Amino acid sequence: xxxxxxxxxxxxxxxxxxxxxxxxxxxxxxxxxxxxxxxxxxxxxxxxxxxxxxxxxxxxxxxxxxxxxxxxxxxxxxxxxxxxxxxxxxxxxxxxxxxxxxxxxxxxxxxxxxxxxxxxxxxxxxxxxxxxxxxxxxxxxxxxxxxxxxxxxxxxxxxxxxxxxxxxxxxxxxxxxxxxxxxxxxxxxxxxxxxxxxxxxxxxxxxxxxxxxxxxxxxxxxxxxxxxxxxxxxxxxxxxxxxxxxxxxxxxxxxxxxxxxxxxxxxxxxxxxxxxxxxxxxxxxxxxxxxxxxxxxxxxxxxxxxxxxxxxxxxxxxxxxxxxxxxxxxxxxxxxxxxxxxxxxxxxxxxxxxxxxxxxxxxxxxxxxxxxxxxxxxxxxxxxxxxxxxxxxxxxxxxxxxxxxxxxxxxxxxxxxxxxxxxxxxxxxxxxxxxxxxxxxxxxxxxxxxxxxxxxxxxxxxxxxxxxxxxxxxxxxxxxxxxxxxxxxxxxxxxxxxxxxxxxxxxxxxxxxx
Amino acid sequence: xxxxxxxxxxxxxxxxxxxxxxxxxxxxxxxxxxxxxxxxxxxxxxxxxxxxxxxxxxxxxxxxxxxxxxxxxxxxxxxxxxxxxxxxxxxxxxxxxxxxxxxxxxxxxxxxxxxxxxxxxxxxxxxxxxxxxxxxxxxxxxxxxxxxxxxxxxxxxxxxxxxxxxxxxxxxxxxxxxxxxxxxxxxxxxxxxxxxxxxxxxxxxxxxxxxxxxxxxxxxxxxxxxxxxxxxxxxxxxxxxxxxxxxxxxxxxxxxxxxxxxxxxxxxxxxxxxxxxxxxxxxxxxxxxxxxxxxxxxxxxxxxxxxxxxxxxxxxxxxxxxxxxxxx
Numbered sequence: 001x002x003x004x005x006x007x008x009x010x011x012x013x014x015x016x017x018x019x020x021x022x023x024x025x026x027x028x029x030x031x032x033x034x035x036x037x038x039x040x041x042x043x044x045x046x047x048x049x050x051x052x053x054x055x056x057x058x059x060x061x062x063x064x065x066x067x068x069x070x071x072x073x074x075x076x077x078x079x080x081x082x083x084x085x086x087x088x089x090x091x092x093x094x095x096x097x098x099x100x101x102x103x104x105x106x107x108x109x110x111x112x113x114x115x116x117x118x119x120x121x122x123x124x125x126x127x128x129x130x131x132x133x134x135x136x137x138x139x140x141x142x143x144x145x146x147x148x149x150x151x152x153x154x155x156x157x158x159x160x161x162x163x164x165x166x167x168x169x170x171x172x173x174x175x176x177x178x179x180x181x182x183x184x185x186x187x188x189x190x191x192x193x194x195x196x197x198x199x200x201x202x203x204x205x206x207x208x209x210x211x212x213x214x215x216x217x218x219x220x221x222x223x224x225x226x227x228x229x230x231x232x233x234x235x236x237x238x239x240x241x242x243x244x245x246x247x248x249x250x251x252x253x254x255x256x257x258x259x260x261x262x263x264x265x266x267x268x269x270x271x272x273x274x275x276x277x278x279x280x281x282x283x284x285x286x287x288x289x290x291x292x293x294x295x296x297x298x299x300x301x302x303x304x305x306x307x308x309x310x311x312x313x314x315x316x317x318x319x320x321x322x323x324x325x326x327x328x329x330x331x332x333x334x335x336x337x338x339x340x341x342x343x344x345x346x347x348x349x350x351x352x353x354x355x356x357x358x359x360x361x362x363x364x365x366x367x368x369x370x371x372x373x374x375x376x377x378x379x380x381x382x383x384x385x386x387x388x389x390x391x392x393x394x395x396x397x398x399x400x401x402x403x404x405x406x407x408x409x410x411x412x413x414x415x416x417x418x419x420x421x422x423x424x425x426x427x428x429x430x431x432x433x434x435x436x437x438x439x440x441x442x443x444x445x446x447x448x449x450x451x452x453x454x455x456x457x458x459x460x461x462x463x464x465x466x467x468x469x470x471x472x473x474x475x476x477x478x479x480x481x482x483x484x485x486x487x488x489x490x491x492x493x494x495x496x497x498x499x500x501x502x503x504x505x506x507x508x509x510x511x512x513x514x
Numbered sequence: 515x516x517x518x519x520x521x522x523x524x525x526x527x528x529x530x531x532x533x534x535x536x537x538x539x540x541x542x543x544x545x546x547x548x549x550x551x552x553x554x555x556x557x558x559x560x561x562x563x564x565x566x567x568x569x570x571x572x573x574x575x576x577x578x579x580x581x582x583x584x585x586x587x588x589x590x591x592x593x594x595x596x597x598x599x600x601x602x603x604x605x606x607x608x609x610x611x612x613x614x615x616x617x618x619x620x621x622x623x624x625x626x627x628x629x630x631x632x633x634x635x636x637x638x639x640x641x642x643x644x645x646x647x648x649x650x651x652x653x654x655x656x657x658x659x660x661x662x663x664x665x666x667x668x669x670x671x672x673x674x675x676x677x678x679x680x681x682x683x684x685x686x687x688x689x690x691x692x693x694x695x696x697x698x699x700x701x702x703x704x705x706x707x708x709x710x711x712x713x714x715x716x717x718x719x720x721x722x723x724x725x726x727x728x729x730x731x732x733x734x735x736x737x738x739x740x741x742x743x744x745x746x747x748x749x750x751x752x753x754x755x756x757x758x759x760x761x762x763x764x765x766x767x768x769x770x771x772x773x774x775x776x777x778x779x780x781x782x783x784x785x786x787x788x789x790x791x792x793x794x795x796x797x798x799x800x801x802x803x804x805x806x807x808x809x810x811x812x813x814x815x816x817x818x819x820x821x822x823x824x825x826x827x828x829x830x831x832x833x834x835x836x837x838x839x840x841x842x
Contacts, residue, residue, distance in 0.1 A: 045655065344525075345532045350817035352783055353802060354540070357810060360803040361544035364551075444664055448784060451666045454803075470670050473685075477678050487667035494662035502658065 039507040046503020052496030060303030071301040077275035085267035133176020160218040175207040302461035316381025321388025329396030346386040359454025369457040395427040429508035436501035440494040548805035599808035619781035619793035626716035638728025660722030686790040773828030776820040
């Protein structure tokens with residue numbers, strides 16, 4: 001009684017006094033979990049690993065919410081595409097137009113002209129050259145027009161329009177004679193001093209040596225553009241800006257082709273296309289991929305897929321491993337023998353080749369990407385439980401010989417509870433360590449498969465199938481932003497899990513010095 | 515000892531039987547394999563027979579019309595008799611293709627294994643003797659990075675740096691375009707230059723686990739009582755570590771190295787594929803994704819045999835190297 005009273009009085013008196021050496025209050029009591037955590041956080045590498053994993057998780061799961069884009073949102077852009085527009089030429093040789101498609105000997109005409117003859121024979125026919133103006137000749141035979149030879153041609157402003165022989169002849173003649181109007185094929189036309197032909201005050205053609213042709217039918221060549229082009233060609237410019245009557249601006253590039261003695265005019269046309277492999281910019285910090293999707297977003301969603309697959313696979317493996325390992329270790333005898341032989345068989349199956357075969361088969365069956373992801377998880381999980389089962393069995397074999405298990409037996413606790421409530425909790429440390437390590441290796445396996453194109457498929461992103469783009473060597477050499485970030489994400493996650501696993505192993509080990 | 519080996523052999527044969535059956539079952543049950551693809555191609559030729567007829571004909575030709583069990587036992591009989599069949603993809607006997615490719619893989623594996631050992635063992639020992647020092651942290655981190663490095667990513671980085679940016683080594687393949695015009699010594703050099711990057715990849719990717727293994731075992735030995743005794747009787751630290759501790763670390767090391775020797779023949783599936791090295795890994799990858807059953811079966815069985823052989827060798831070596839272990 002006195003002692004107790006002493007003890008009760010003591011605290012008041014002792015406030016300033018040191019505690020006695022064997023006083024419980026001197027000792028800070030830590031639970032085993034707290035001890036493990038303390039040891040874990042004292043290890044620099046494991047803390048670094050934890051930070052890496054937390055960062056990757058935030059990046060993948062939170063990032064997906066924060067970023068304004070969707071996983072498979074395709075971006076488009078306007079790009080300047082040079083398209084062939086017209087060909088321009090300053091004509092310096094004779095061109096001709098025949099009345100009908102009969103054979104006409106142009107060379108014979110040139111020869112006659114060179115020899116200053118006004119008559120020539122060709123193919124048994126007699127031809128007569130009639131001068132209509134400078135460099136403008138009419139070829140007649142038997143008092144009928146055969147052809148017209150000219151250097152200044154009649155250029156239609158609408159390239160789909162073809163002028164008849166009579167029309168061409170009348171227009172060229174009118175231009176040569178400087179007469180302001182002419183009529184052909186029952187229509188009346190006016191022509192000004194520059195050779196522009198009007199029909200009802202609308203310009204339809206130009207008589208000029210400057211010939212603009214187009215390979216494409218129906219190309220409209222406005223008069224203004226024609227003049228600008230002519231000026232540009234005369235000044236030997238390589239670029240031309242032209243604003244049409246609607247105010248739309250166009251860029252043209254001019255290129256002289258010596259072989260044909262003409263200028264290739266290309267129109268810069270902005271086209272709406274998928275924004276593929278765009279360089280990193282403010283809108284897309286890591287650029288866009290081959291489908292015009294934002295790389296950063298793909299990376300985040302890919303992280304989700306990779307991490308979630310890792311966790312599910314390890315969960316399946318751990319579940320099967322604990323179940324079979326527990327049963328095997330607890331019961332021993334033939335059950336143990338049977339399960340361990342199954343484990344041996346699984347160990348012996350070459351898993352990577354098998355997964356590749358299964359992946360190729362799923363390719364052939366054209367399984368939907370979503371279902372395929374599910375199968376992939378099941379296959380990977382089913383192939384990786386034996387390692388866990390073996391570990392659990394070994395632990396349980398030694399644990400079941402200990403006194404506390406005899407105690408549970410003496411208390412009459414059911415077998416089910418003995419295994420799952422008394423044995424399994426004691427193997428949790430080893431289980432956590434092996435699961436953490438397995439997480440890393442599963443993520444690697446999944447990434448390798450996706451890289452080979454046998455794992456997660458488009459439209460789903462995974463770090464592996466993002467790197468798959470390097471199979472195109474142009475991407476590998478020029479677009480680092482496509483594959484390097486994904487590779488580092490992968491490395492950081494796997495490394496993080498391995499660091500944590502390593503740190504946990506040390507922390508759980510009671511023999512550890514620190 | 516002999517009894518133990520015989521028992522293990524018998525067990526290995528049983529396991530092998532089950533494994534091959536499972537693999538055969540999977541290969542046979544997968545749809546759209548080689549035969550279907552082939553029938554599809556043939557039936558699309560102008561004026562060809564319909565798909566179903568081709569399928570029947572080809573199935574009979576390739577022995578696919580039997581049921582799985584009959585097919586498996588037929589395969590097993592042939593396999594045991596040494597008839598491995600003809601590869602469907604390569605159109606040559608499986609064994610011929612195997613001979614053609616396996617030695618290249620073995621050379622690659624052996625060289626990288628050699629480098630792995632001469633790099634990993636000293637580093638592991640150093641890390642263990644200087645536990646918790648900066649050196650230890652650096653080595654452990656490097657080992658973990660090696661384990662965590664995705665081989666395809668690392669190989670691509672190597673390619674980008676050494677083959678594209680600097681062009682010191684070749685990007686892929688085994689020989690250059692002008693290989694046939696070279697003298698034998700140049701040909702050898704050419705092949706060697708092509709193999710540098712794959713071997714570096716293989717070494718770096720697999721060096722980490724060996725390094726960690728050495729470190730863990732060395733630490734265990736260093737904590738043993740006889741090391742304390744050795745120190746107590748005044749031996750130099752050098753002698754303690756390299757004479758007493760390292761020799762004991764050699765025991766698990768020799769077993770694991772012996773156990774991984776058969777694996778050298780297995781080829782590197784991913785690395786060979788990445789660098790287009792025509793080894794056994796590359797050949798079987800192509801065969802597997804095209805559903806070539808004879809070649810895939812042969813390769814998978816070969817791999818299973820290698821695994822079992824490796825386990826057996828390491829068990830036997832354990833007994834041979836460590837006098838304390840006696841197997842009844």
